[in-house]
Amino acid sequence: MQKMNEIKVMRDPIHGYIHIEYKLIWDCINAKEFQRLRRIHQLGANFQVYPTAEHSRFSHSLGVYEIVRRMVNEIESLSTILTEYEKITVMLAGLLHDVGHGPFSHAFEHVSEFDHEEYTAKIILENSEINKVLKTVDNNLPHDVVKIIQHTHPRAILNQIVSAQLDADRMDYLLRDSYFTATSYGNFDLERILRTLRVRKLAYDEEQLVVKYSGIHGVEDYIMARYQMYWQVYFHPVARSYETIFIQLFRRLKDIYQENKAYFHDLKILVPFLRQSKPTIQEHYQLDESGLLYCCALISEKTDNIAKDLASRLLNRKLFQYITNTPENKKLILKQLKDMNLDEKYYLRSESVKTNAYTPYKGQKIFVELLDGEIVELEKASTIVDAITKGEVKQEGILFYPKEGVDDGSN
């Protein structure tokens, strides 16, 4: 595999440097579908809560790649069992796992039955710059990369590296989101975990990443970091309020589209996401957050009052209020909406989120190698994780709705 004359590096606050050794990796980074990730916020609407959470999926993707690169090189029991082709394939899977994302991705998937994983696969497999780069090296490479991303690669250990309970993706985003939101919650000891990961064989000779017992506190810390980030950042109601408006705007746009296609003459990039048939990957490429916000600017000066209001709210941060979802609260809000002559279809949304710190499930468990060599599930080795998995699941249901006095969203 062709290496470059000199390793290329890019600065990164989480990993110090991102190291790029293979020309193939460098070419993928410079493919236009990957460069597009600079125009998609990593944390979607969270910059509405944490003003500095302005980082993109571009730098996150580089970070995941870097962790994978370190894993396949630095974990000796992994490094020695993988071929160079496998190593490159799994590094590419880390790098490219998010290329299918749309703008404000999580909200977007509520809107349009859009599935970013489907598009990740299509972009890698179909007629794209990325596909072209991969194929120049090996015709099977696109397929092999996609298998890892879809967690169906026959060599299961490759799937685990990119996506499992303790994987390169999650490890990068917790640290990165913590850095850019300026919260300390997502911090854990990445070095310790990397140093204590090993490949072991379970029953039936299945290869499995496990953590040595001496790394268990690092893993406990990571589990808690994940839990805290969910409630402090990912589920923050102010961010979900922004996403709600986004979702409601698309609901409105779909309704308009049914009746008045001319409305969209200067909003062509939106149409593929409103019509029945699925967007092509070229259409997908065209809709990034720059384009979306620009469309909002146009909509905010168009005729439909509901779309106009919702689009302005996104641009100028006139967010919805929120309140616990109880029958009384809902009744009250419905009355208010009626009084303000606002259609609840567009101006009320309920949402419920829940997570606990750690739920092991088939194929996605964390395993620990005890001092005597026995391999057990994490909850058997850690009293604190055991307590957590048996505890109640935290859950929060809320209603989003507009109010004259606009919510201020400070935290």
Place this chain on the structure above:
Amino acid sequence: MQKMNEIKVMRDPIHGYIHIEYKLIWDCINAKEFQRLRRIHQLGANFQVYPTAEHSRFSHSLGVYEIVRRMVNEIESLSTILTEYEKITVMLAGLLHDVGHGPFSHAFEHVSEFDHEEYTAKIILENSEINKVLKTVDNNLPHDVVKIIQHTHPRAILNQIVSAQLDADRMDYLLRDSYFTATSYGNFDLERILRTLRVRKLAYDEEQLVVKYSGIHGVEDYIMARYQMYWQVYFHPVARSYETIFIQLFRRLKDIYQENKAYFHDLKILVPFLRQSKPTIQEHYQLDESGLLYCCALISEKTDNIAKDLASRLLNRKLFQYITNTPENKKLILKQLKDMNLDEKYYLRSESVKTNAYTPYKGQKIFVELLDGEIVELEKASTIVDAITKGEVKQEGILFYPKEGVDDGSN
């Protein structure tokens, strides 16, 4: 002046929290012209070099406000001589000093005789949401804020706080840009400097911010941080390459505009920056980086080949190469361009940058209070700054030009 029930805070990695006490400040932050700053990168094209330099002028502006707020509250010799009205005015000046910026601001000013300071003043003084908010408090407030920003306020100390050699603006951006580029160069001891700033009277009773001698090493460090950031970040040739393409694209668009106005039917937001008469503040509001990049996406699919090529280069990071500007190099490149049939008007640009670490000039000196109370210019108190001001000025002239093999821009 109306305070809020509870101080509002926003997280920030540089200052821990941004503290907002006055409703007036909060309302300015929520004005649409201020929210627009979220769509303007603080470092323009630098995210092309440092992938995580994706922070906006929005968070920088909050940071400047926070430093001003601390200065007027924590420096006792300042706190006791300013009225509440003056304190609020200078905090607003810190907050709003950048609202006039356009997309990729420095490049933009090369293009279109656009002056962001002029627009900052217009937005504060004319018919904007910000202006409305300020006037509800006091009719003179917009004018007083603008005076500080323009460095013409009769109480000179107010001007010094926001913009001088050692001011809230510079102090925030050095720390912030350092954090987001993941370089250590811009770091200095803000706490030390804030603790050692004092107001003293010079001859003619002029009020002047001075640094106590015990803070002089903090200032030396700050001077060096500034110098390093210029060469490592602000002047990085890869960022300037991106800006160059941006400048050349606008040059081309202006030429097209002379001949073919229809070309711009779906690029209306660009027109005010191509025609003769100056943009209004409403037109200015509409052009942020989202809109600009979206226009690039449209241009990259339009007819004009030069505009098309340049716009694609911006979107997909096919940057220009660079080389030291010597007569031989220039001759060589001109020949290459001719061979590739490329017009040098759009495909060659020379640029020269220079700075030294510290150049004192009238009204913009840093003063130090010696242990015996005497107040002297920094270079008299610091042997190292003295050496630097007498040293040679570092200077770099380079040529930007395209090449088949596209530059990779790694650092």
Place this chain on the structure above:
Amino acid sequence: MQKMNEIKVMRDPIHGYIHIEYKLIWDCINAKEFQRLRRIHQLGANFQVYPTAEHSRFSHSLGVYEIVRRMVNEIESLSTILTEYEKITVMLAGLLHDVGHGPFSHAFEHVSEFDHEEYTAKIILENSEINKVLKTVDNNLPHDVVKIIQHTHPRAILNQIVSAQLDADRMDYLLRDSYFTATSYGNFDLERILRTLRVRKLAYDEEQLVVKYSGIHGVEDYIMARYQMYWQVYFHPVARSYETIFIQLFRRLKDIYQENKAYFHDLKILVPFLRQSKPTIQEHYQLDESGLLYCCALISEKTDNIAKDLASRLLNRKLFQYITNTPENKKLILKQLKDMNLDEKYYLRSESVKTNAYTPYKGQKIFVELLDGEIVELEKASTIVDAITKGEVKQEGILFYPKEGVDDGSN
């Protein structure tokens, strides 16, 4: 109360600066009993595991003081209900709460029925430089300071500030020990917790520090930090091995003292800790870690072979091995000791440690103020803390013993 002309500050990596406003505080810091804390490691034997854990109780005590100072000034509902005298008293309690510690304090208390809290009180109340300083201000001050330290002050809120479940002492040591061991485990968001602490009245008008619901994740993080630091740092078996040798050495010295007082002619500072009657505070003052290690150096060249061996082990890090305490293991080791002709009284020690992350008990609960104003115990407000308190308690029993091949203690 006499303030100083200018606030004095000392640099500190945890708090930025320690701020000292009152001359009284400054004089206490300069009292010889407080300066002695520079010669007592904060983490006892832990520098044997974490080489940089060399910080002293001196800097920790300053840190506790600083947190108390911030609490009584920055928490408005606290600041407004305390008198200046109460504020100073509680700051002093924070500063002085550890002055009674002996060398390798936790080990020391195993040895000699020595109780550091008793000596803290004696030093403040009896004939010491600290006592003199306090009395010059107010004759009752020493007693009032001691009441807070002993958790018996009639105004219970003062006791809570210095020592409870979420107190200045614990908050400082977790952050500080984390910084100096170079582990990330002890990190939590001090700023968030300080911002969300409030004084509220419970039933019977009892004043109580509570955390607002918006700070609950900060508290969860703090609970986990504490748990992790216990297992990763405070209970680290290599540190406990060092302490074990220390304990065994004193056991041997006591036996020697019964038979041969002349042995101690050049070890006078040890005698008060070997004889029956309790040490005076002057005798206590004389034994710091410098003196103790110097005594070890002397012992290592004296006649008694067991004392000689144990003292050399402390100086030159020839530590005991450790193994899980099971009947089989114990039997095995006893046999080995016999073979090596080593007396188990001095060469075998079993120890068991246990802790869970959070155990609420009377008077030492953490309370949370819910959004509707109700005040509940932490475990009612946090599903994760609830799970933890109901989970199993982690426990570890081990045997320490020598071995030819000396343990290396790397982690």
Place this chain on the structure above:
Amino acid sequence: MQKMNEIKVMRDPIHGYIHIEYKLIWDCINAKEFQRLRRIHQLGANFQVYPTAEHSRFSHSLGVYEIVRRMVNEIESLSTILTEYEKITVMLAGLLHDVGHGPFSHAFEHVSEFDHEEYTAKIILENSEINKVLKTVDNNLPHDVVKIIQHTHPRAILNQIVSAQLDADRMDYLLRDSYFTATSYGNFDLERILRTLRVRKLAYDEEQLVVKYSGIHGVEDYIMARYQMYWQVYFHPVARSYETIFIQLFRRLKDIYQENKAYFHDLKILVPFLRQSKPTIQEHYQLDESGLLYCCALISEKTDNIAKDLASRLLNRKLFQYITNTPENKKLILKQLKDMNLDEKYYLRSESVKTNAYTPYKGQKIFVELLDGEIVELEKASTIVDAITKGEVKQEGILFYPKEGVDDGSN
């Protein structure tokens, strides 16, 4: 060379982990002469100014070793030209370069013609645990290690790694002292410098470490860090005041020793440093800071009033004042001393310190490889360093003397 089964690691805040691969290195660390370094402060008296500057030469020595280890492994042009034996030799030189230090080393050398470099060599070459460890591997190893430390190894590149203008020793201590003093001054980008170091041949085929031009800003930053640390930390007058008392105490003890040897019956460890003939390495081993401070405690209760006073001052931080050294000031102080009946021999000391940021001198220059491959001196490549080397040298002469009102030493 025998490697260990598993790499051993120790946590470190500067380098993350210290990695130990060779049994030989591990055995040297566990030799008693190396463990003694735990009882010598890295920064001598500086903990009197910066309370947390309590780190030892032990952890610094590990840090130097770690930087050397990275250099010989990670700099390819170095790694490929050195044999395994040379790599181990230079790592040992980094590890052991400070074993000869005495307590409060810099002060100590003023006192007793004691030269720590001489003792470093003796400990490695003579009858010590370290010597025994080295010899088991190769009889020449002690000599080869010493040659590097003494900068006389025939392969000059090895000397440069450990000690030059840009060497492992300085790079570690700047970062480390910055971390433990909680100042930001000593920070620079170690990763950048390590990445850009190369071995090149100068005229006469001399091997030389050079920095690539792309690392020049890292080097400029390092030069400034060094300058700032000198003035902010290493030369801090409060630390020098403590050292002055230490020096004066030894002056007094020497005078006592001439007249009254019995005085020292319980201070035997001091005698080798007071008498004519040089201490043996066993005598050297015995005097660490623990022992020294314990001696101070004894002296503070003995008969000689001057020694008593000076020793108490060290223990309880009753430091000398300081003032600029001018004839008038000196005259004034001499009069005061006379009035207080204090002997100027012991109670007055003048000291002058000076340094500029960078002075190149033969064999100790920093070289830069320009983009075109030419190798030049740093000051030719950096306008700012050029300015600095031509600037004035900063210099400070002060007098130390006691005063009734004791200095408070806050910074």
